Amino acid sequence: MSRSLAQAAPGLLASVATLTEMAQAIAGGADIVDLKDPARGALGAxxxxxxxxAVVRWRALPPGAPPLSATVGDQPLEPGALAAAAARxxxxxxxxxxxxxxxGPETGAEALAACLAALAPLARAHRLVGVLFADLRPDLALVPRFAQAGFAGIMLDTADKTAGSLRRxxxxxxxxxxxSAARAHGLMSGLAxxxxxxxxxxxxxLGPHYLGFRGALCATGRTGALDPARLAAVRAALRRAAAA
Known part of the structure; x- marks a missing residue:
């Protein structure tokens, strides 16, 4: 379901908005096909x-097909809302x-603890991936809490897609x-x-397990249609990086 925690080269997580794009991403060599509606927010569901x-189509694919991930939508930091959305x-x-x-700086360990407690039962039966938003300035020292709650992975993303990329x-x-913290606690890691x-x-x-892309895969921005040629170019760039 995921790459080895000791892998050297990151896989390509390609976010897709439709079943047609899902098929294109699989054909284009994506390592995770991420079901996300960019028109409905940063993590639009x-x-x-x-x-x-999508799951029916994915299960009908030959062995070795890339796994699917799916976002639960842009939810408030509220235990009941997060648990209900994730369960759905x-x-x-x-x-x-x-x-x-x-x-963010004013919503730290206490708020996270309540949410993770609500999600822990689901984490025992399903592979959950937590996403933190770099532009909200989260406390990255909280990463181990996700492993303690039984999560499979952790990612960094941005909430405001108009405020610049992750590295800004x-x-x-x-x-x-x-x-490094993700690796130390056995969490699959990703950057987007x-x-x-x-x-x-x-x-x-830097050694993430996956790098996530959406806008770079589209000719007209993240809410436009996926472009197989752009996906191929990003895939090639990752392969060059692995060979360097």
Whole structure:
């Protein structure tokens, strides 16, 4: 379901908005196909019926097909809302459930503890991936809490897609520290947030398990249609980074 925690090269997480894009991403060599509706926010969720249809198609694929992940929508940092949204997505059979945590300087350990307690039962039966938002300035020292709650992975992304990319908000030293903490606690790790093809090499050098892309895969921005040629170019950039 995921790459080895000891891997050297990051995989490509490609966010897709439709079933057609899902097929294109699989054909284009994505390592995780991320079901996300960019028109509905940073972690905009697919409708339940569409998620279920995606899972049916994915299960009919030959062995070795990349896993699916799906976002639960932009939810408040409230235990009941997060747990309900995550349970809805998990019930469709999506292998990886991505949950955003709107943590900032004034919403830290106590708020996270309540949310993780509500999600821990779900984490025992499903593979959950926590998402922190770099532009909200979360306390990255809280990463171990996700492992303690039974999460499978942790990612950094950005909440405001108009406020610049991930590397505008956190420098490479901070990103490396985040990834080191994830590795130390056995968490699959990923970096995303308005990444471009040029980000592939410097971010790959930091050692994430996955790099996530959406806007860079589209000719007209993140809410436009996926462009297979752009996906191929990002895939090639990751391969070059792995070979360097």
């Amino acid at each position: 697919w409708r339940t019926a569409d998620l279920a249809a 997505v998990a019930a469709t059979g999506v292998p990886l459930v991505k949950i955003g945590f709107a943590l 908000h956190l420098d490479d030293r901070a990103l490396a520290g985040f990834l 947030g308005s990444l471009t093809r040029a980000d592939a090499a410097p971010l790959a050098a």
